[in-house]
Amino acid sequence: MIRQPQAWAPTLFFPLLLAAVYSSQFSKAVSLPEFPYPDVTFLDFILPACVIQGVLFGSTNSATDLAGDIENAFMDRLLSSPVSRSSILIARLTSAFSYGLVQATILILVFFAFGAELSGGIRSALALILITSFLSMGVGSFLIAIALKTGSQEVVNSLFPVIFVFIFISSAFFPVELMDGWYGQIAEWNPLTWIIDWTRVITIEGFSWKVLLQAFSVIALISLAGIATSIRQLKRRLAMAS
Amino acid sequence: MDNPIEAKGLTRVFGDLVAVNSINLSINEGEVFGFLGPNGAGKSTAVRMLTTLLKPSGGSAKVAGYDVASEASMVRKKIGVALQDAAIDPLMTGNELLKLQAVLHGITRQDAKIRCPELLERVGLTAAGDKRVGTYSGGMRRRLDLALSLVHRPKVLFLDEPTTGLDPTSRVALWEEVRTLNKEIGTTVFLTTQYLEEADQLAQRIAIIDNGQIVREGSPAALKSDVGAPTLRVDVVDSDFEIAKQVMTELGEERPARKGRIAIGLTGGTRAITVVLKALEDQNIEVQHVELDEPSLDDVFADATGRRLEGGGDT
Numbered sequence: 001m002i003r004q005p006q007a008w009a010p011t012l013f014f015p016l017l018l019a020a021v022y023s024s025q026f027s028k029a030v031s032l033p034e035f036p037y038p039d040v041t042f043l044d045f046i047l048p049a050c051v052i053q054g055v056l057f058g059s060t061n062s063a064t065d066l067a068g069d070i071e072n073a074f075m076d077r078l079l080s081s082p083v084s085r086s087s088i089l090i091a092r093l094t095s096a097f098s099y100g101l102v103q104a105t106i107l108i109l110v111f112f113a114f115g116a117e118l119s120g121g122i123r124s125a126l127a128l129i130l131i132t133s134f135l136s137m138g139v140g141s142f143l144i145a146i147a148l149k150t151g152s153q154e155v156v157n158s159l160f161p162v163i164f165v166f167i168f169i170s171s172a173f174f175p176v177e178l179m180d181g182w183y184g185q186i187a188e189w190n191p192l193t194w195i196i197d198w199t200r201v202i203t204i205e206g207f208s209w210k211v212l213l214q215a216f217s218v219i220a221l222i223s224l225a226g227i228a229t230s231i232r233q234l235k236r237r238l239a240m241a242s
Numbered sequence: 243m244d245n246p247i248e249a250k251g252l253t254r255v256f257g258d259l260v261a262v263n264s265i266n267l268s269i270n271e272g273e274v275f276g277f278l279g280p281n282g283a284g285k286s287t288a289v290r291m292l293t294t295l296l297k298p299s300g301g302s303a304k305v306a307g308y309d310v311a312s313e314a315s316m317v318r319k320k321i322g323v324a325l326q327d328a329a330i331d332p333l334m335t336g337n338e339l340l341k342l343q344a345v346l347h348g349i350t351r352q353d354a355k356i357r358c359p360e361l362l363e364r365v366g367l368t369a370a371g372d373k374r375v376g377t378y379s380g381g382m383r384r385r386l387d388l389a390l391s392l393v394h395r396p397k398v399l400f401l402d403e404p405t406t407g408l409d410p411t412s413r414v415a416l417w418e419e420v421r422t423l424n425k426e427i428g429t430t431v432f433l434t435t436q437y438l439e440e441a442d443q444l445a446q447r448i449a450i451i452d453n454g455q456i457v458r459e460g461s462p463a464a465l466k467s468d469v470g471a472p473t474l475r476v477d478v479v480d481s482d483f484e485i486a487k488q489v490m491t492e493l494g495e496e497r498p499a500r501k502g503r504i505a506i507g508l509t510g511g512t513r514a515i516t517v518v519l520k521a522l523e524d525q526n527i528e529v530q531h532v533e534l535d536e537p538s539l540d541d542v543f544a545d546a547t548g549r550r551l552e553g554g555g556d557t
Contacts, residue, residue, distance in 0.1 A: 082347060
């Protein structure tokens with residue numbers, strides 16, 4: 001990580017920049033009549049979304065690295081050694097999780113420095129960090145599947161905007177209650193909206209085991225689907241192995 | 243014990259393309275075996291099958307006594323592999339890569355501490371061990387790659403085009419490395435190359451592969467002598483040309499030669515040179531230049547495939 005700051009620094013910097021822009025531009029949004037949390041600052045409102053956004057951007061890293069390994073034949077080195085096949089996948093998932101953990105922690109600390117508050121205290125902060133890290137692994141597992149299928153860093157990187165769109169058509173920076181028509185409709189069905197809303201409950205209303213479990217169960221479903229897909233792609237690649 | 247590499251009817255098909263077509267291999271313990279062929283002949287595909295990176299479409303192969311398909315994980319423990327595009331992370335140092343490779347092969351930290359400096363010294367990279375690989379020259383990378391493939395003291399070493407793209411000096415240095423390795427430790431080496439000289443210099447036995455099939459196999463010397471007699475080329479003064487040609491073609495089959503030069507196939511070995519020269523002397527022909535060419539591996543290749551592997555020489 002120290003040798004390749006250009007790989008991870010933007011994923012930290014970018015969400016912080018967006019947060020700064022949004023909180024100065026839209027801070028009046030809190031005073032809109034239908035705003036669900038009229039008593040909090042906009043900064044508090046977007047905190048969980050910004051953390052999730054940062055972590056999701058970072059979740060491409062692990063998959064990009066994997067695609068790079070395939071491109072430059074490091075994968076061949078691994079495969080021609082007695083390393084177990086499953087560890088290739090487990091290592092990438094762990095790395096996606098740890099990326100998420102580090103990023104979420106740093107982002108939250110930065111938000112604190114700018115005066116954000118978490119109503120549930122340390123428990124809420126930990127919950128937010130864990131939710132986002134697992135989400136990073138879940139989304140990462142889909143990207144890892146794509147990396148295994150294509151073996152191309154370019155393809156993996158090109159998915160960055162897709163993540164961006166997912167975040168934008170969600171409640172990340174604007175409550176769904178204030179959205180109109182089809183846009184609001186899609187946002188309501190976006191699993192990311194649910195997860196963001198739940199984390200918001202935890203950070204604004206206070207820690208709740210029930211909400212945490214809700215979030216975890218959705219993320220677990222996403223992860224299971226993603227991991228199953230990557231296992232299939234890994235098996236395919238091993239069978240083809242060229 | 244089984245031979246370190248045995249293949250029977252080994253085949254790999256990609257769609258309509260038969261990349262490797264039913265090859266048989268039998269490589270002896272402690273041998274350097276050269277697998278020679280042009281680009282796209284099927285060399286790398288064969289190596290990928292033997293190193294368990296690619297499943298054979300047909301036939302079978304055993305490496306270090308284990309089946310490459312059903313006992314792949316055992317094969318991987320016994321082999322060292324240096325593939326064509328050396329997969330080396332430019333951000334890591336040579337030392338770090340060696341340690342990583344040691345981890346991949348389940349070598350303990352203590353053992354790796356002794357083994358890594360040993361290997362760096364062996365390939366002459368001790369001074370560069372702590373430098374990032376991105377700063378290495380092509381030759382240094384290949385030498386590091388060789389060291390990496392040796393971390394776990396493999397019984398069989400696969401080198402896929404180890405010197406492609408290297409300058410002549412680095413190439414010779416790498417050859418020397420492979421030779422010592424083979425001599426000192428007795429590692430069996432399977433080497434693919436598109437360079438005739440490399441096969442000639444390093445391999446005790448070679449197989450020539452073309453279009454996925456082995457077209458010749460044997461020691462370089464035997465293959466060359468199978469192609470036929472060496473070529474004797476003689477330059478004489480212009481006035482003697484016709485008569486000299488007549489004398490020489492009586493003693494051997496005429497071979498193509500450039501203008502003003504006579505070339506014949508010299509049957510009866512090198513001693514026949516004296517016979518030819520004596521016959522010319524008897525006719526009072528003044529010989530200006532004599533040249534005897536053993537058939538090269540390129541001639542072997544041309545004889546087997548009807549094509550030249552490298553740019554045709556001056557005849």
